[in-house]
Amino acid sequence: MKPQAGIQSPLPACAKYCFFRLLGNQKDLVEQLNAVVGDDVVLGLGLSLLKHLGLMVPAMKSAPDFSWQGLDIPQTPSALCVWVRGADAGVVALRTRKIVQQLAGAFELIDELDGFLHRNGRDVTGYEDGTENPVGEAADKAAFVSVGPFAKSSFMAIQCWQHDMEAFEALPLSARNHVIGRDLDTNEELDDAPARAHVKRTEQDSFSPPQFVLRRSMAWQAATKMGLMFVAFGASFDAFEAQMYRMTGSADGIRDALFDISRPLTSAYYWCPALDNNRLVLDGMLSD
Numbered sequence: 001m002k003p004q005a006g007i008q009s010p011l012p013a014c015a016k017y018c019f020f021r022l023l024g025n026q027k028d029l030v031e032q033l034n035a036v037v038g039d040d041v042v043l044g045l046g047l048s049l050l051k052h053l054g055l056m057v058p059a060m061k062s063a064p065d066f067s068w069q070g071l072d073i074p075q076t077p078s079a080l081c082v083w084v085r086g087a088d089a090g091v092v093a094l095r096t097r098k099i100v101q102q103l104a105g106a107f108e109l110i111d112e113l114d115g116f117l118h119r120n121g122r123d124v125t126g127y128e129d130g131t132e133n134p135v136g137e138a139a140d141k142a143a144f145v146s147v148g149p150f151a152k153s154s155f156m157a158i159q160c161w162q163h164d165m166e167a168f169e170a171l172p173l174s175a176r177n178h179v180i181g182r183d184l185d186t187n188e189e190l191d192d193a194p195a196r197a198h199v200k201r202t203e204q205d206s207f208s209p210p211q212f213v214l215r216r217s218m219a220w221q222a223a224t225k226m227g228l229m230f231v232a233f234g235a236s237f238d239a240f241e242a243q244m245y246r247m248t249g250s251a252d253g254i255r256d257a258l259f260d261i262s263r264p265l266t267s268a269y270y271w272c273p274a275l276d277n278n279r280l281v282l283d284g285m286l287s288d
Contacts (some may be wrong), residue, residue: 001152001274001281003144006042007216007233012085014092015115015218017158017229018099019268020107022049022079028106029053034279035102036082040095043280044081044156044270052079055282059155059236063269068248071259073159076266080107081158083231089114113160115218115229123219124226125168125261127180128187130215132204143214143233152274153281154233157213157240159264160220162227168261179257196257202243211239227262237269 030053036043047062066073082099086092100109123129134142144154168176173184181199182189189199204212213232220229232240242251249255273280 001276003152003154004037004042004272004275005039006083006085007143007154007214007272008139009039009085011117011121011216011218012040013087013117014089015086016084016092016096017113017115017160017220018082018084018096018109019078019111020080020082020103021110022052023106023108030280030282032103032106033080036099037275037278037280040085041099042083042085042156042272044083044158044272046077046079046081046268046270048077049079050271053282057150057153057271060271061237061269063157063267064241066244066248066250066267068250071248071255073248073264073267075268077268078110081156081268081270113220113222113229115220118219123163123217123228124165124221125163125176125180126184127182129217129228131182131187133215134212138212139214142212142235142239145235150274154272155235155237156270156272157230157232157234157237158266158268158270159230160227160266161230161262161264162225163262165226171261179261194257195254198247198256198258201247201254201256201258204239204243207239207242207246211242213239213243230264233272 047060050057050060062077063075065075084092084096086095118124121129145151177183177190178193178197181193181197193200204210213234216231216233218229220227234240245251247256273282
């Protein structure tokens, strides 16, 4: 068994995030999913799909309501998320079209969003995203279930953040740096950053125990709107949730400054099965 390749691979130049609802009973549903498998996609199965398949996955659940004291974070579950990846926008578009055709009858596309790689992984604000991502064995430990029948699978938390670019760009550079907690030019963490700075709220080794996730986020843009499609992979959702509760302020009363200039439009959880011979590892786990 091995993880889905797109989780560990470098971020692509272009991507589509596709979300599907389940249409009904299909005897060949698993075969339709397997037909989509490839190095250029990551498949995330939502809780409703797992229940439909009769598959109980430890630690899988719906995304909780992170809303807190006037801060609205919508819960937007779907049956299936497909992250389509590629070096060319046209190739990604055609691959997505084929996937929709392959899933027809069992799934209906309900939403999609285009992503792109900006300056080797920077957010559209200009700041580097995922600076403290674990690497090597540490990344594997953070991102994947290590033992048991679900080994090499991963839990994906995904949120579409929309930035208020006008408000952010209106701030002086020093204020922007203090929102993030890093210097825009050097990416160095600022010693004098306030407690609300995003870096201070989400510093993964500042938790006890440390709460590491593998971040695989990309920038997005649609008409005049833009932001970050935040994607985190974990051996469970625990680390992601610890960071979110601290960001909102529900953990200690200090709200992340990022909320001053950005807000999540979506919040959903998925399980990304491991692969065996380019097939999702589901055999033996499904109900009759």
